[in-house]
Amino acid sequence: MQNRQAYLAAAALLVGLALLGLWGERFLLYLAMRVMILAIFALGFDLLFGRTGLLSFGHGAFYAGGAYGTALCYLHLSKDPLLCLLAGLLLATALALIVGFFCVRHTEIYFAMLTLAFGMMIFSLVWNLREITGGDDGLVGISRQAINLGLAKLPLRKEGQFYFLVLSCFGLVLYAVHRIRSSPFGLILAGIRENHLRAEFAGANIKNYRLAAFVISGFLAGLAGGLGVLLESNAAPFAAHWSHSSEPVLVSLIGGLNTLAGPLVGSFVFIVLKEVVMRVTPYWMLWFGVVLLVILLGFRGGVVGTLAQALGRGAKEARS
Amino acid sequence: MLESIVHVCLAGLSGGMFIWLVASGLTLIFGVLGVLNFAHGSFYMLGAYLCFSVLRALGQNFWWGLLLGPLVVAAVGYLVERFFLRRVYGLELPYQLLLTFAFVLLFDDLVKILWGAGSLGAPGAPGLTDSVPILGRQFPVYNLFVIAVGPLVAVGLWALLEKTWAGRIIRASSSDREMASALGVKVPALFTAVFVFGSWLGALGGGLAVPYLGLLTPGMGEQVIIEAFVVAVIGGLGSLKGAFLGALLIGLLSAFGTRFLPAFDMFLTFILMAGVLLWRPQGFFGEKR
Numbered sequence: 001m002q003n004r005q006a007y008l009a010a011a012a013l014l015v016g017l018a019l020l021g022l023w024g025e026r027f028l029l030y031l032a033m034r035v036m037i038l039a040i041f042a043l044g045f046d047l048l049f050g051r052t053g054l055l056s057f058g059h060g061a062f063y064a065g066g067a068y069g070t071a072l073c074y075l076h077l078s079k080d081p082l083l084c085l086l087a088g089l090l091l092a093t094a095l096a097l098i099v100g101f102f103c104v105r106h107t108e109i110y111f112a113m114l115t116l117a118f119g120m121m122i123f124s125l126v127w128n129l130r131e132i133t134g135g136d137d138g139l140v141g142i143s144r145q146a147i148n149l150g151l152a153k154l155p156l157r158k159e160g161q162f163y164f165l166v167l168s169c170f171g172l173v174l175y176a177v178h179r180i181r182s183s184p185f186g187l188i189l190a191g192i193r194e195n196h197l198r199a200e201f202a203g204a205n206i207k208n209y210r211l212a213a214f215v216i217s218g219f220l221a222g223l224a225g226g227l228g229v230l231l232e233s234n235a236a237p238f239a240a241h242w243s244h245s246s247e248p249v250l251v252s253l254i255g256g257l258n259t260l261a262g263p264l265v266g267s268f269v270f271i272v273l274k275e276v277v278m279r280v281t282p283y284w285m286l287w288f289g290v291v292l293l294v295i296l297l298g299f300r301g302g303v304v305g306t307l308a309q310a311l312g313r314g315a316k317e318a319r320s
Numbered sequence: 321m322l323e324s325i326v327h328v329c330l331a332g333l334s335g336g337m338f339i340w341l342v343a344s345g346l347t348l349i350f351g352v353l354g355v356l357n358f359a360h361g362s363f364y365m366l367g368a369y370l371c372f373s374v375l376r377a378l379g380q381n382f383w384w385g386l387l388l389g390p391l392v393v394a395a396v397g398y399l400v401e402r403f404f405l406r407r408v409y410g411l412e413l414p415y416q417l418l419l420t421f422a423f424v425l426l427f428d429d430l431v432k433i434l435w436g437a438g439s440l441g442a443p444g445a446p447g448l449t450d451s452v453p454i455l456g457r458q459f460p461v462y463n464l465f466v467i468a469v470g471p472l473v474a475v476g477l478w479a480l481l482e483k484t485w486a487g488r489i490i491r492a493s494s495s496d497r498e499m500a501s502a503l504g505v506k507v508p509a510l511f512t513a514v515f516v517f518g519s520w521l522g523a524l525g526g527g528l529a530v531p532y533l534g535l536l537t538p539g540m541g542e543q544v545i546i547e548a549f550v551v552a553v554i555g556g557l558g559s560l561k562g563a564f565l566g567a568l569l570i571g572l573l574s575a576f577g578t579r580f581l582p583a584f585d586m587f588l589t590f591i592l593m594a595g596v597l598l599w600r601p602q603g604f605f606g607e608k609r
Contacts, residue, residue, distance in 0.1 A: 055414040102598055108413050109356055110601045113553050117594040120546065124586035242546065246421065253418065283433060289426035296419050297407055 006260075010178075013264075014171050021163040029159045033231055035271045036170040037224045038251060042263035043177045044220025045248035050258030051186065052213045053193030055112045057245050058099065058119025062218040064126060064240035065092035066225025071139040071235040072132070079145045081156060081165075085226040092222020093215060095122065100214035104207050107196070116242055123240040138236040142229055156230070166227055173220060178260055180216070189213050190258070221248075250288065253295055256302030265303045326455055328579045329572065334463040334532070336571020337470030341525030343548040343555075343563040344477060345518035351558035352494045352514045355405065356413075358420040360522050361545025362427035366393045367523025368540065369435055371530050372442055382445040382531060390523035397519025401512050409511075424542070431538045439537040442530045449531075462531050469528065473521070474564050481560070490514060494558070550593040556603025565604065 020032055041063060048054050069091030073084040099118045106114055126133045133139065144156040147165075156162045180186045191199040192206050200206050229235050238244055247270070248263075255266025273291070277284040299306045346360045370392050375385030400423060408419050448465050451458035481487035493500040493510055501507045525544075530536065551570050555562020570589060577585035596603060 049414070055417070102594070105598065106601055109417075109557070110597060112414075112417065113549065114594060114597045116546075116549065117553075117590045117597065121587055121590040121594065124584070124590065128583040128587070243542070249418065249421075282437075283429040285425040286429035286433070289422045289424075289429070292418065292422035292425065293404065296415060296422065297404065300411075300415070 009261075010174060014167070014174075017167055017170075018164075021160060021167060026159050029163050030231075031271060031275065033159075033163060033166045033227075035267045036166050037227050037231065038247070038271060039264050039267040040170060040173050040227070041221050041224035042248045042251040042255070042267055043173055043260075044217035044224075046252045046257065046259075046263050047177060047180065047189070047220075048213050048217040049249065050252055050262065051181065051193065052189045052210060054104075054107065054210065054213070055249070056103075056115040056119075056214075056217075057112050057242055057249075058103075058115035058117075058122075059217065059221050059248060060242065060245035061099070061119040061122035061240045062092045062096050062221035063225035063228070063244065064122065064235070064237070065095045065218075066222030067229045067235040067239050068126065068133060068139065068225075069222070070226040070229045071142050074142045075139060080148060081144055081230060082147055085223070085230070088226035088229070089219060089222050092225065093219045096215045096218020096222075097211075100211050100218065104210040104214055116245075119240065119242055119245055123237065123242070126237045126240050133235075133237065136237060138234055140234040142233050142235070144230050144233075162230065166231070169223060169227060173223070174260070174264075177220075181260060185209070185212070250292060252302075254291065254302055256304030256306075256308075259304045262302055262304045269303065324579075327457055327459065328575050330454070330459060330463065330467070332572035332575030333470075333568065334466045334571075335575060336567045336569075337466050338525050338529050338532070339544065339547050339551050339570055340470050340564055340567035341473060341528065342522050342544050343551040343567055344473065344560060345521035345525075346545075346548050347552050347555070347558060347560055347563040348477075348521070349515055349518040350552065351560075352490055353405075353409075353511050355409075355416045355420065356549075356557070357518070358417060358545065359400065359423035359427065360420075360518070360548065361541035361543075362424050363393050363397060363519045363522035363541075364526035364529070364544050365431060365538070365541030366396065366427060367526025368530050368533075368536055369431055369526075370523070371527035372440060372536055373435075375443070375530075380443055380446075382443065385530070386524070386527040389527045390520050393523030393526075394516050394520040397516045398512065400519075401515040405515070406508065406511070424545075428538060428541070435536070435538075437538060439535050442534055442536060444534070445531040466528060466532060470564075470567075473524075474560075477560060547589070550589055552603075553593055554596045554603055556605040559603065559605035562603050562605035 017032065017036075021029065024032065045056070045059055048056060066088035069088035070084045073087035077087070078084065099115070103111055103114045103118065127135060129135075144162055146156060147154040156165060188199060188204050188209055191202070192204070192209060196206055225239060228239075251266035251270050252263055253266070254269050255262035255264065273287070274284050277287050295302060301309060342360060342364050345363070346357060349355060349357050349360070367390050371382075371385035371389030373385075374388045375382050378384045404419060405416070408416050445462055445465075448462040450461050452461055452464070453459075481491060489500070489505055489510060493505055493507060497507060533540070547570060551566040552563055554569065555564070555566030573588055573592065574585055577588050581588070
């Protein structure tokens with residue numbers, strides 16, 4: 001019953017987004033794409049943080065891996081957008097595999113500090129290897145070429161065209177993350193968060209499970225980074241900085257930890273709030289600080305958790 | 321060559337002392353409260369800005385700023401601990417980390433609102449603006465002063481913790497919170513006191529940095545907190561001795577890196593941090609938790 005409702009809600013969301021893509025104006029589409037890209041980033045991140053209980057402060061590095069892989073492929077190898085995205089995904093996943101291999105040896109604060117260290121290492125490379133990465137300028141001038149399908153070409157140049165590529169990725173990721181969460185693998189991840197000793201005694205090699213969650217989240221961060229480059233037409237070094245790594249943390253918390261809807265709601269609130277606040281005042285961080293405080297002190301379930309609680313209470317009262 | 325190396329060492333030592341002042345408060349707070357305080361760099365930044373404002377209001381006298389600025393920050397620290405941090409002690413670690421992170425966001429913008437987003441030029445410290453020749457090259461007296469203050473603070477902290485009654489209580493609560501509480505230590509009040517003192521130390525570092533940097537920018541707290549994290553991790557979370565030696569190591573490493581390997585200066589710092597975490601997660605002097 002609940003499952004069917006969730007599927008209906010997801011289908012309605014995707015159909016609504018598709019309709020928006022057909023009739024929305026350019027700026028609206030741009031915002032919607034930013035929300036979806038951030039949601040892809042956060043969906044992967046929450047698999048690691050909300051689901052497995054590992055707080056990473058270095059996922060900006062994998063986002064940057066996807067971004068720079070895509071941009072470098074475009075500038076040096078091929079201008080085919082799908083090929084470029086693939087290159088970005090490869091780079092991000094390879095980075096996540098290497099970094100994750102070391103990081104999953106620790107948990108809690110040591111894990112957070114290790115991911116911070118590795119993330120900043122990658123940032124310093126991006127910042128200093130000017131010949132390859134363009135240093136503080138980043139890599140610019142990446143335009144969206146048409147996807148070549150052999151018989152026909154699929155143009156992406158306009159916002160309204162690229163929008164459907166982002167939407168397809170978003171839909172696929174949403175489905176994949178849902179499947180992962182309900183799979184035995186996803187249940188073991190939750191078990192590791194709840195009690196890693198018990199999970200270990202049950203026979204799970206928890207390091208491998210943690211690493212798998214880490215790599216999946218790195219892969220999705222890379223996808224977000226690659227799409228971000230195609231959207232903004234440049235790759236910027238601060239994507240790898242720890243302050244960017246804190247973005248999915250905020251998004252997961254605002255939306256609600258360890259839920260499928262949480263990262264979606266969180267991304268929506270994050271982007272919209274940022275846009276609205278930035279119109280009134282340049283000090284959007286101040287307001288995010290306040291929102292974060294309110295959530296941490298009063299509504300730790302985030303938007304989704306709090307709503308679910310309120311609805312649950314309402315349903316109970318209606319029944320009695 | 322020799323004099324160049326001596327000067328790089330001196331630069332590294334003075335740079336390391338600022339990291340030490342920030343890392344000492346961070347370490348003290350982590351050792352007693354068990355909270356890794358992201359906002360500690362913001363206290364450093366607030367200390368610098370408040371010192372600047374006070375010295376401006378009181379006729380360009382830096383010493384008044386250094387005295388009063390950190391006291392205001394200590395009061396801010398009191399508010400943060402008493403009304404916010406105290407409410408999340410029972411929660412998991414990420415929540416505590418994120419609560420302090422919220423204050424990083426808050427204070428960063430608050431500084432921009434109160435003092436402007438651009439950088440501010442600051443005057444030198446009266447009496448210490450000269451340079452002295454060392455091996456044929458000029459070296460600022462103020463930097464020598466900073467190199468002297470760092471160890472003084474270290475000795476002061478050591479004496480406070482090892483030789484006084486308050487220090488004994490702090491050490492007791494740090495090693496076993498429940499036992500200390502059972503023996504009549506008012507742990508919540510102690511936590512507040514340690515947090516306030518730690519904030520004051522961070523702000524003192526910020527105040528001292530005003531003439532050293534000669535320039536205040538709103539991002540100065542974020543840079544220093546990451547360095548302080550590195551130092552606290554290398555020395556061992558919760559170990560003051562480790563933080564002191566770690567700060568010297570990072571200060572020197574980064575001075576030599578800037579001089580000889582400018583492209584990999586930051587990389588070296590973080591690879592050292594990652595290496596220590598992997599090889600000895602408790603750091604050089606920390607206890608395994």
